[in-house]
Amino acid sequence: MKTSRNRTLYREVKNLLAGSERRAKENLDWLASNMPPFFFESMRGEPGSVTTLCRELESLRDNRHLLLAEREKALIVARLDVPGSLYETIRRITEREISYSEMSHSDAPLPGTGFFLEVQRYELDRKEEREIAAYEGAALPEAVRRRVLAAVRREYPEVQPKEQGKLLEILWKNSPSYVRFSPPERIARIVWLLNEGKAHGGVFFSLQEAGEVQESRILLA
Structure with a gap:
């Protein structure tokens, strides 16, 4: 294994x-x-x-x-x-x-x-902005929050502290299962991608090396 x-x-x-x-x-x-x-x-x-x-x-x-x-x-x-x-x-x-x-x-x-x-x-659960604003589901688990925000601070320190938690909450309200079960580093990457998308007027493209394997990761927001 x-x-x-x-x-x-x-x-x-x-x-x-x-x-x-x-x-x-x-x-x-x-x-x-x-x-x-x-x-x-x-x-x-x-x-x-x-x-x-x-x-x-x-x-x-x-x-x-x-x-x-x-x-x-x-x-x-x-x-x-x-x-x-x-x-x-x-x-x-x-x-x-x-x-x-x-x-x-x-x-x-x-x-x-x-x-x-x-x-x-x-x-198949795409939500509109008004649904996110009115979200009344389960709260983001504190343990998940700590792990993801630690990964954001470590991997993407350019994301402002006040934005980190806000963007993570948006992700959670859109897809709780994705945030709950994905590795913190993956969620941190999406937090960073959302931040970059906002900073670039809603359109952002990035190409990253995918760790140890000889592959590239395409990120688009």
Whole structure:
């Protein structure tokens, strides 16, 4: 397993799989070895979806996609990473506005397919400004606030202290699950991006190196 942060979700899913087919547990091991750490971070609130993926992973050898969750405000789909896979999914949700999306890809081809695994996750809960202003949901957990603001101060000291908490609150009111389950460094980056967008009249573009891997991160606000 790539990181200790995987262990909580791993244990929870393994309990759900107790008594099921040996192959499903082998699939869980394959996911733990071949999916990026962020996949397990972001899916901590979706153990049932990961369980479905473990049980039905082989179905992607014959089917175009595997539906992991479909709710009023959420859609999670597993597919093979082939040309047009993203477009095919988005066509299904054209009547609903996407508030957040993420794509996770395996580091190795899915056995028996020759293609990499792709998990697409969408939140369909885009809010208008008046809804944010009238927000009456759960408050931002203090522990989450402390971790994120510490990351902002460390990574993006140019963000003014009075803006840090304000921007974090806006993110929380838009997507509590994203803020709750994402690494503090990722949320800090979005706080910085919002700040830069405001400072540049609502339009901002940045290209960053993505850590240790030889990839670049495109940021647009």
